[in-house]
Amino acid sequence: MPGAGTLLNAVAIVLGATVGLVLGNRLPEHTRGVVTDALGLLVLLIAATNAASVVDPALTARVGSTAPMLIVLGALLIGGIAGSLLRVEERLERLGVLLRRALVGRRSAAAQEPVVEPDGPAEGPGAARRPASGTERFVAGFVSSSLVFVVGPLAILGALSDGLGHGIEQLALKSALDGVAAVAFAAALGAGVLLSTVAVVVYQGAFTLLGVALGNVLPEAHIAALTATGGLLLAGTGLRLLRLRSIPVADMLPALLVAPVLTAVVAAV
Numbered sequence: 001m002p003g004a005g006t007l008l009n010a011v012a013i014v015l016g017a018t019v020g021l022v023l024g025n026r027l028p029e030h031t032r033g034v035v036t037d038a039l040g041l042l043v044l045l046i047a048a049t050n051a052a053s054v055v056d057p058a059l060t061a062r063v064g065s066t067a068p069m070l071i072v073l074g075a076l077l078i079g080g081i082a083g084s085l086l087r088v089e090e091r092l093e094r095l096g097v098l099l100r101r102a103l104v105g106r107r108s109a110a111a112q113e114p115v116v117e118p119d120g121p122a123e124g125p126g127a128a129r130r131p132a133s134g135t136e137r138f139v140a141g142f143v144s145s146s147l148v149f150v151v152g153p154l155a156i157l158g159a160l161s162d163g164l165g166h167g168i169e170q171l172a173l174k175s176a177l178d179g180v181a182a183v184a185f186a187a188a189l190g191a192g193v194l195l196s197t198v199a200v201v202v203y204q205g206a207f208t209l210l211g212v213a214l215g216n217v218l219p220e221a222h223i224a225a226l227t228a229t230g231g232l233l234l235a236g237t238g239l240r241l242l243r244l245r246s247i248p249v250a251d252m253l254p255a256l257l258v259a260p261v262l263t264a265v266v267a268a269v
Contacts, residue, residue: 008168009149009171012176013178016178041238054068058221071225089251159207221263
């Protein structure tokens with residue numbers, strides 16, 4: 001059922017945040033690192049299964065046996081160049097910073113007094129220091145965790161895959177990642193992390209609906225090309241999780257739009 005992956009993701013965040021609220025900041029950094037490494041290896045496995053769609057019979061029958069590799073390569077090159085020129089990854093990171101500044105701020109809206117944010121000192125060299133208010137801490141938890149959970153290629157790739165009917169494996173993996181992250185966020189920033197499930201449901205739900213629409217419009221060969229391209233983007237995500245190479249995966253997201261277009265062009269030639 002389309003949307004099941006996003007529902008699982010939301011449940012994982014709620015459970016993780018609940019554990020974080022109970023445990024506080026007792027989860028060791030080393031333990032979180034080990035879990036992340038294990039999930040990174042799993043991402044590479046899922047990436048390999050998706051990339052195998054490059055030899056999908058429907059795709060090879062439509063464009064030939066050698067063209068699929070060139071289609072995926074062309075999609076990554078064209079999409080990557082377009083994304084880098086548009087600075088997709090940089091803009092997403094900047095959006096996160098702007099949202100956090102807009103919603104959290106460095107001064108208390110009520111008292112207009114210098115405050116201490118959860119991750120930094122009060123503004124000004126001699127500013128008085130006091131704990132951030134409960135409202136500020138709640139908003140910081142919501143904003144920070146929401147950005148981590150929705151600003152990333154796995155949210156888009158997984159939701160599209162779910163909508164296309166390819167299963168929820170990617171979102172299941174993301175659920176595990178987000179659940180662990182939610183423990184750390186809730187331990188540090190409190191109950192606002194629970195509200196981030198709303199952002200996840202709305203954001204990923206939109207891409208799931210887009211996947212459903214594409215599945216009803218695109219031929220099977222075009223979907224196979226999109227899936228193979230997405231598999232390579234997932235591999236980049238896995239390498240980032242394993243801290244082997246910081247590949248700008250977000251800059252390559254336009255490749256998902258280019259792959260079906262190239263398939264149609266090659267098939268028409």
